[in-house]
Amino acid sequence: MYFGIDCGTQGTKALVIDENGTSLGRGYAPHALIERETGAREQQPEWWVEALRTSVCQALAQSPSKAVQALGVSGQQHGLVVLDEHHNVIRPAKLWNDTETAPENQQLVELLGGKQACFERFGIVPLTGYTVSKLLWLKRHEPENFARIRHILLPHEYLNFWLTGRMCAEYGDASGTAFFDIRSRRWTREVLDAIDGGTGQLFAALPPFITVDEPVGTLRPEVAAEFGLPHSCIVSAGGGDNMMGAIGTGNVREGVVTLSLGTSSTVYSFHDQPVLDPTGNVAPFCSSSGGWLPLVCTMNATNVVTQTLNTLGKTVQDIEAALAATPPGANGLVFLPFLNGERTPDLPNARGTLTGISANNFTPENLIRAAIEGVSFGILNGLDLIQSEAPVDRMLVIGGGSRSAAWRQLLADASGATVEVPLEEEAGCLGAAIQAIYTYSHANGHPKSFAELASRCVKVEATRTAHPNTALRAAYRQARDQYQSSLRIIYN
Known part of the structure; x- marks a missing residue:
């Protein structure tokens, strides 16, 4: 059995499937949303954790067993989660649809030499909604919170951290930050230096990368005990909701x-x-x-x-x-x-x-x-x-x-x-579960391709x-x- 979890803007969904993509159980829990006339759209990361708990328990209640071998997490892209030195969330996460940072995005593009220079140097042109302008907004509007930043995570990475205790990144979701070079697949320090003045604070706060073949880890003992899942349950790299939706279709x-x-x-x-x-x-x-x-x-x-x-x-x-x-x-x-x-x-x-x-x-x-x-x-x-x-x-x-x-x-x-x-409406959940199967197959010495898994699990x-x-x-x-x-x- 395999789990796919999708943390979206409106709520978190969970799906349990077998190795052929057949649904064995599903759950859903809604999220609240902080909205302001300034264009701010924010959520507390703790709301995602509570929604994950609720949706996973609902899905497991429908499932014939709890013998889950691996799970994957899909998350809304571009969200900014900042943690302090004690791994505490500093402030609500600014989301993909937050337009409050539009002035900062324009300023940042100018600092980096304009749109053409951004494209030539980094392979991407920052747009309002990407993660990078949220960091500059924090520096300008909440300098005390900005000074406390020790870890920078995306929504799905934060949930992976809660599940496993490990912080890491993967290429798909990272490419939506605009401080990542999609050609060389690496973080671009000079973009962050333009924000923090070259102190290295922000670059040092980024998590290391893993490839899709590598698991983030296994469930923390407390999490495994809470859900009644095996501690050996593998957590795959996960990714942004669009990336998981691609796999799930x-x-x-x-x-x-x-x-x-x-x-x-x-x-x-x-x-x-x-x-x-x-x-x-x-x-x-x-x-x-x-x-x-x-x-x-x-x-x-x-x-x-x-x-x-x-x-x-x-x-x-x-x-x-x-x-x-x-x-x-x-x-x-x-x-x-x-x-x-x-x-x-x-x-x-x-x-x-x-x-x-x-x-x-x-x-x-x-x-x-x-x-x-x-x-x-x-x-x-x-x-x-x-x-x-x-x-x-x-x-x-x-x-x-x-x-x-x-x-x-x-x-x-x-x-x-x-x-x-697709027969399965929750493509993000299904994609996360398929990625979990992929990672599990590689970790256990019987690797399967995504094309093979998609042909088996994705039905129209x-x-x-x-x-x-x-x-x-x-x-x-x-x-x-x-x-x-x-x-x-x-x-x-």
Whole structure:
């Protein structure tokens, strides 16, 4: 038996599987969120630990036994957890969707010589939301807390530390910090020196790297006893939620695309070599399975659709009827869905905008379609950046948005790709569990490849597959062009 744990923004999920990927038990516990008008989005790391405890116990209560051989942890990317010399958390973790640090990100890019210089020197352009600007924000706004920093961890690394007592990093999640060179796979001290003045404080606070073949360790005796799990249970390196979602959708070889529609939306595809983008729109991340995972993230996705539905007094059940009743382009109504600022395009201070409103199109159905199209067109634009040289034939869609048949069909029609949905909805959990199997197999002298494990454990739900309707392709092309035109007019 193997465990996958996914610590996301809204909550922590746990999944127990057998060696064939069959679910044996699952659990969930929600997280609170600290939000401020300044753009701050924060959580206490202790909330993640308590949610892990709850979700793991729920999953084990459903499982036929507690003979878990290995577990893996998936965590929300870019979060900053800082510890003092006694390993105590100094302050709440600033999250991936925290836009309060936008001024610091701009200042840091300038300190490093500008976007082009950052790209040439480090292979990545820092964006608001990445971990690095949070450190500069701490120095400027909370200097006493900044001075106490002795350890810098990402969310999944903090949970690994709680589970095993060991601090370490892996390449996938580290590549989202912007103080990591994705080409040489090493921490970049000069980025941190620009923040702490070359004292070496921040660089010394970074954990060492392990490869995906290496376990972090085994469970601490106290943790094993609390859950009734074997102390010999291996904890794998884990990774960011997108990296684990890639593994959990079989995106471990070239030619597969994963699109995640959750609170944020991401699209990514495994590559054997780095994919570099000087504009910074494509995040040239490493994968957590030994390769690279170029990724585009938009910060506004299902949250925009949910808020639109709530404002109209509708529910998610009304999505199907609204899309069926309206044509591509929502009769000219365009929704730029930047309710939380935006990362791609890089508009951290943007706000949502409705354009093209007329007496004929200002209806609940068109508003719902416009919200869904705004979210969808934004992320499909990102997919075009990643796959600029090759059309996409197959796309696996995960996250809350994947549950809507009409939304899946919209994605298929607008992209021209066949859209499939994995049988296991919790791709982050499944990916973490598959990585745990991989690490366990290597540790015990019977190594298996990720491709082999994915072919065995990742299954597609055939009844939810959406094939593109070529008759609608031109209409969606026109709708996407109108979206781009509105974007240029308002933000250029």
